[in-house]
Amino acid sequence: xxGLIPLxxxxxxxxxxxxxxxKQFIGYVPQNNQINWNFxxxxxxxxxxxxxxxxxxxxxxxxxxxxxxxxxxSKVGLLEKIDENVNNLSGGQLQRVLLARTLTxxxxxxxxxxxxxxxxxxxxxxVMKIINNIKQDGKTILIATHDVNNIAEKFDEVLCLNRHCCxxxxxxEVLTDEVIEEMYGPHNAMLKExxxxxxxxxxxx
Amino acid sequence: MGVEILxxxxxxxxxxxxxxxxxxxxxxxxxxxxxxxxxxxxxxADAMAHxxxxxxxxxxxxxxxxxxxxxxxxxxxxxxxGFIIKNTNIGEDTSIGIIFSSFFALGFILISVxxxxxxxxxxxxxxxxxVSASDVAVISTLFVVVLSTLFIFFKQIxxxxxxxxxxxxxxLNVTFLNYLFLIILSLSIVSSLQTVGIVLVLSMLLIPxxxxxxxxxxxxxxxxxxxxFGATSSVAGLYLSYYFNLPSGPTMxxxxxxxxxxxxLTKKLMMNPKSISR
Numbered sequence: 001x002x003g004l005i006p007l008x009x010x011x012x013x014x015x016x017x018x019x020x021x022x023k024q025f026i027g028y029v030p031q032n033n034q035i036n037w038n039f040x041x042x043x044x045x046x047x048x049x050x051x052x053x054x055x056x057x058x059x060x061x062x063x064x065x066x067x068x069x070x071x072x073x074s075k076v077g078l079l080e081k082i083d084e085n086v087n088n089l090s091g092g093q094l095q096r097v098l099l100a101r102t103l104t105x106x107x108x109x110x111x112x113x114x115x116x117x118x119x120x121x122x123x124x125x126x127v128m129k130i131i132n133n134i135k136q137d138g139k140t141i142l143i144a145t146h147d148v149n150n151i152a153e154k155f156d157e158v159l160c161l162n163r164h165c166c167x168x169x170x171x172x173e174v175l176t177d178e179v180i181e182e183m184y185g186p187h188n189a190m191l192k193e194x195x196x197x198x199x200x201x202x203x204x205x
Numbered sequence: 206m207g208v209e210i211l212x213x214x215x216x217x218x219x220x221x222x223x224x225x226x227x228x229x230x231x232x233x234x235x236x237x238x239x240x241x242x243x244x245x246x247x248x249x250a251d252a253m254a255h256x257x258x259x260x261x262x263x264x265x266x267x268x269x270x271x272x273x274x275x276x277x278x279x280x281x282x283x284x285x286x287g288f289i290i291k292n293t294n295i296g297e298d299t300s301i302g303i304i305f306s307s308f309f310a311l312g313f314i315l316i317s318v319x320x321x322x323x324x325x326x327x328x329x330x331x332x333x334x335x336v337s338a339s340d341v342a343v344i345s346t347l348f349v350v351v352l353s354t355l356f357i358f359f360k361q362i363x364x365x366x367x368x369x370x371x372x373x374x375x376x377l378n379v380t381f382l383n384y385l386f387l388i389i390l391s392l393s394i395v396s397s398l399q400t401v402g403i404v405l406v407l408s409m410l411l412i413p414x415x416x417x418x419x420x421x422x423x424x425x426x427x428x429x430x431x432x433x434f435g436a437t438s439s440v441a442g443l444y445l446s447y448y449f450n451l452p453s454g455p456t457m458x459x460x461x462x463x464x465x466x467x468x469x470l471t472k473k474l475m476m477n478p479k480s481i482s483r
Binding site for chain 1 (some may be wrong): 243369422
């Protein structure tokens with residue numbers, strides 16, 4: 001969806017466009033370990049990256065951008081940290097900064113990659129609250145996670161994947177013991193029936 | 206008396222040229238260095254410097270000067286290194302190590318086989334006193350090209366360096382940005398070979414930037430401080446080499462190291478005044 005990995009088969013459309021052409025609609029929050037934290041950047045500089053595109057050729061920020069950055073940081077409750085070095089923030093605060101970055105972009109679809117892997121439970125609740133607020137603004141939020149705990153309380157829909165679609169729907173209904181075993185159980189037997197484009201009989205496709 | 210000491214070297218034209226060259230390459234390298242240290246590209250930068258040797262050997266054999274060869278050699282090396290790293294699966298450090306040592310070895314063989322008249326010591330450790338007026342013109346042009354490219358693409362290069370996958374999703378041309386940074390880094394390194402030489406160019410690239418990182422809280426602050434440290438190291442180094450008859454490149458490197466030690470001690474003192482006495 002982010003246009004990072006080419007499709008091996010089938011097709012994918014986002015708002016009727018191919019992933020590469022739909023990049024303007026996608027806001028992406030990467031995994032914590034994909035970011036080079038060596039750079040002693042300020043919160044403002046990181047959030048401003050949401051406003052940086054391939055036509056950005058200036059070195060200084062203009063007033064209009066500063067306003068957008070401040071608004072986005074207010075939405076994630078971190079306006080007072082605008083000049084803080086990102087290396088001084090906690091895991092949860094970093095996730096909120098990266099969320100603010102996608103908000104400056106004005107993206108309609110947010111992709112969060114392992115959003116809760118580097119945060120404690122308290123911070124996870126804070127991030128969830130912000131995600132719920134963003135949802136109220138009419139945005140679509142997709143979160144990749146390996147943590148199946150409390151999924152039903154957090155999300156409207158769940159898509160369970162393990163090389164194929166194990167289940168899709170309301171988490172309180174589809175997250176059965178069988179589905180969880182299919183997701184996290186041994187792969188070998190299952191993969192015998194799988195090849196690109198052929199997902200075996202189980203998923204009914 | 207103090208002013209006379211500062212002005213005396215400028216009686217000689219070659220010293221004026223040397224000071225201009227030292228100032229330009231010291232500033233340019235130390236600014237690029239702030240990105241290099243945060244991107245962990247020190248080894249890559251070292252390889253870029255060493256890989257120039259065969260190109261210089263062949264170029265000088267055909268009658269070109271080292272500064273004329275600088276820009277094309279830098280671009281070739283940057284593209285080659287970037288391509289090899291991207292297209293081999295043996296790890297970045299290993300690829301760089303192979304290219305680094307093979308090119309350096311090839312350079313020595315070519316110098317010997319072609320019987321090229323290159324003073325190897327000058328090439329390895331720099332000979333800033335030998336810069337000609339055309340060398341100054343070349344390095345001035347590269348100074349403007351490298352820094353204006355860096356500042357025009359500053360936000361894009363910073364985004365790509367900080368979060369390469371996020372930048373790709375944001376539709377930045379990451380392949381272009383990767384090669385662009387490699388080329389400007391390579392240009393700044395190769396154009397400074399005459400100042401500090403193949404072996405010591407790394408010290409002017411990394412040490413001022415590392416010292417600036419210690420004493421600055423922000424990235425933009427570290428760029429400014431690094432530029433000041435880099436310029437100071439090269440100019441002060443040149444003065445010291447003039448008055449104490451020391452080799453210029455190594456003296457500049459040692460001044461940079463001195464600044465680093467002072468920055469380190471300052472940081473220690475600022476963080477915990479007691480720790481210094483232990």
